[in-house]
Amino acid sequence: MYILGIEDVPRHNKVTTMEVKLPVFVMLAMALSPFSAAFAKQVLAAYYNPKCYPAACPNFTMKNSGVMIPGVRDELWNNGTPCGPMPTVRSAKPPDRLPHPCKDGVITVKVVDYCRQPCNGVINLSRDAFARIANLDAGKVWVVYA
Numbered sequence: 001m002y003i004l005g006i007e008d009v010p011r012h013n014k015v016t017t018m019e020v021k022l023p024v025f026v027m028l029a030m031a032l033s034p035f036s037a038a039f040a041k042q043v044l045a046a047y048y049n050p051k052c053y054p055a056a057c058p059n060f061t062m063k064n065s066g067v068m069i070p071g072v073r074d075e076l077w078n079n080g081t082p083c084g085p086m087p088t089v090r091s092a093k094p095p096d097r098l099p100h101p102c103k104d105g106v107i108t109v110k111v112v113d114y115c116r117q118p119c120n121g122v123i124n125l126s127r128d129a130f131a132r133i134a135n136l137d138a139g140k141v142w143v144v145y146a
Contacts, residue, residue: 101138
């Protein structure tokens with residue numbers, strides 16, 4: 001009597017655990033991704049020197065928020081919803097586009113304020129935050145806010 005071994009089972013009939021888990025993992029990662037296309041917005045960013053306090057977000061201080069901070073306009077404010085979560089910002093244009101205002105990289109910011117009109121951009125980054133993703137001489141650049 002012959003007992004079938006693993007080598008005798010055709011490969012096309014075998015489904016590994018990894019093959020089953022991979023699609024589930026990919027779908028979960030897409031749903032939870034901070035760069036989800038449903039949330040990412042392309043907006044105009046400018047910079048400012050944050051000096052005026054109090055800010056619109058409660059419990060804001062320079063000690064607990066650092067220097068990677070922006071104020072946002074109505075398009076992103078949503079009744080103060082941005083206070084707390086820490087979105088990412090990156091330049092929307094590649095750094096090799098003339099006149100080269102953009103830099104590579106993604107920054108994480110802590111929204112601390114509401115920008116009332118007149119406002120220079122939809123998101124007004126602190127000078128330090130803006131300098132990480134664009135040349136300060138540019139003044140304003142298009143960014144992806146997610």
